[in-house]
Amino acid sequence: MERKSNDIEIIKLQVVSNYKVISMNIEGISHEESMIFPNGDANCMNWILGHLIYIRNAFLNILGEESVWDAEKFSCYNRGEIPLNRKDEFIDFEDLKSYLNKTQEKLEKKIDALEKINPENIDDIATLCLHEIYHSGQFGYLRRILGKPGVIK
Template structure:
């Protein structure tokens, strides 16, 4: 059997590493804490995690998989939305954690089953990895702002 492409191995590592960072940064955060908007303007943890899941659905779609949720129903987490204005639509942080776990399992399974990427999708896949890294770091800062100890040492 032919070895997997380097691109797939790289993306698998990015996706699994980012998930570890996300899970460490959200561990122990309550729903109430997840709804705190620093300075009443910066995005809260709930929105950032929901947004990561929303964009992960696009990642899954690019790889030929179905989304884990209905994007229309969860449109409050879409890019460009003003989170503060739509906070009444947010789902509980525990529910988001469950959706993130599901997206992780589905993404890992898909990547494990692939031999190569469609070359037309490489740029998008790379950008989606960057998106995850960017927001997983934001969760780390928000954790500290909430008065929690840093999770990455």
């Protein structure tokens, strides 16, 4: 099997690894638990997952793929929004998990089909991967705040 160029391999590893970490940390979290804002204002799991999906759609768009949802309809999850003020717009956590799975399928399929990364997209892609790593780590702390055992050993 011919290996892809290093940049594509690195991006694929980031996307797959982030998905595993996110999936493990959101496993067994109910919708009600996902809506808890620690300290009354720290971002809840529901918003963080929705936000990651929102930004994954931008990642898909950069790679030339369609989003999995309408950005306007789900704008409550956009960067710069104040989640507490828009919590009534949040969707069910299981539905968010389904959207996450759709983004993963589309990202992996698109990355597997890539011949090369457009050099003008490298900075954006690297930033999007970093963004996802940053937020995926927050799920680990939120799990523990909700009284669940940690899953990354």
